[in-house]
């Protein structure tokens with residue numbers, strides 16, 4: 001699984017292969033030009049000072065200024081290129097990861113990694129653009145600097161190698177000891193952010209139920225945990241950063257000391273003494289940078305691993321064949337549904353057939369499985385067993401976006417998106433069809449109501465707070481369900497927020513849909529909602545109790561009810 005996901009990530013990375021090569025070549029020249037400083041020192045000490053030649057000093061200084069500016073330009077360009085490589089990687093995978101995160105919410109066995117998918121992608125993007133990755137490009141050139149030191153004197157070379165080995169050892173130890181605290185800090189900060197956004201989203205309820213104190217307390221505990229974990233991780237990696245830095249400075253001084261000793265022993269020139277110390281600094285810089293940037297590195301690596309699991313577990317949507325617009329014929333065949341993350345089925349072996357122009361009322365007590373049926377009829381949840389067929393084809397044979405056009409859905413809790421009413425009815429399409437929007441609103445008996453709003457169809461609404469009443473939201477939700485002329489409509493408690501006018505408008509809408517040969521499902525508690533239904537499906541504890549023409553089913557239920565009452569009376573049961 002993970003390998004498949006990893007292969008997808010590697011493919012995305014490969015798209016920028018040429019740019020990586022370019023940065024590699026630039027890095028070679030940048031590192032070569034880094035020799036400018038030590039060579040300048042060498043010449044100033046050993047030539048200029050001994051010959052007291054101003055001309056040489058000026059010529060050398062001009063040359064150095066030129067070389068440094070070239071180095072600066074190359075360094076700047078490679079930074080910009082990596083910025084774009086990171087952005088390209090993210091842009092290439094954004095849609096895919098978002099799709100997988102969304103799919104995961106409807107799957108029974110979704111991976112834990114789905115919760116942080118987009119955050120993980122950002123962490124990888126940040127790593128690609130960070131100085132830490134640039135340090136990796138510089139690392140292969142470190143031997144060049146060490147080789148330079150060896151040329152000056154083998155003893156100095158040995159000191160440089162020993163120092164580098166110790167620093168690499170510290171870096172590895174850093175990785176081992178900070179991995180867990182950094183992971184914990186990331187998880188804790190994610191949890192506290194999630195809690196904060198949930199409280200913000202439900203701010204009205206938090207205010208009205210006097211939950212502010214309790215919500216703040218809980219949030220603060222989560223925040224405190226996150227802070228503790230972050231401080232722990234920062235302490236751990238900070239210790240290594242400080243250790244590496246002071247050790248590197250000490251090494252540079254030790255190199256100077258050794259150089260001075262060799263000068264005194266007449267085995268080295270003063271210029272080589274200074275140049276050796278600078279070369280050492282250059283050679284060790286990438287290792288020091290890697291240790292300092294370890295948190296970014298760790299987050300990026302962890303993000304990569306988690307993304308590989310997510311993408312490996314949730315494969316890309318297959319291209320499905322374009323089926324013609326289906327006729328309104330719907331068949332449920334032995335359908336069993338297990339909600340996401342649950343073990344127990346909430347619908348078991350449900351079968352029924354609905355013909356064009358029929359409206360089906362679905363009734364049952366709370367928790368019987370009505371909303372579950374709505375979700376499986378719209379393809380939101382996949383059946384764990386059995387099939388739902390629309391015009392002969394199982395729902396999973398349709399592309400999910402295309403299926404959404406054929407089956408309109410009004411969920412129990414209508415959620416609008418930030419945007420205008422027109423955009424919401426047009427299901428946030430980038431090219432809303434005005435005529436279709438009005439048509440859908442008229443069918444949902446929402447047109448007049450929308451026109452009365454300050455900006456009509458262009459009135460802005462928002463996801464969390466808004467100027468619309470519950471009934472208005474429900475009617476806009478109904479219009480959204482009807483947008484694009486779907487052949488099946490699934491309405492989950494459509495009149496829960498409607499007044500009498502709204503209810504009769506809804507019944508009128510159902511009548512029109514039936515006359516157009518559409519199928520309508522109405523999950524309902526209130527009798528007014530099933531007034532226009534011809535068929536009735538009764539669900540009890542997830543099983544089909546009855547299905548048939550409404551009047552027959554109702555009279556059967558009344559008969560059963562009376563019998564139960566009678567037998568209870570005979571046995572002296574509770575009346």
Ligand SMILES: Nc1ncnc2c1ncn2[C@@H]1O[C@H](COP(=O)(O)OP(=O)(O)OP(=O)(O)O)[C@@H](O)[C@H]1O
Pocket residue numbers: 339340342346364365366367368369370371372373412
């Ligand atoms: N998202 C979910 N995750 C886990 N279990 C769920 C989920 N949605 C529903 N269930 C479970 O499925 C069963 C049926 O719930 P469902 O919402 O379908 O009932 P309902 O008939 O629509 O009830 P109500 O009339 O109260 O809306 C319940 O036991 C519920 O716990």
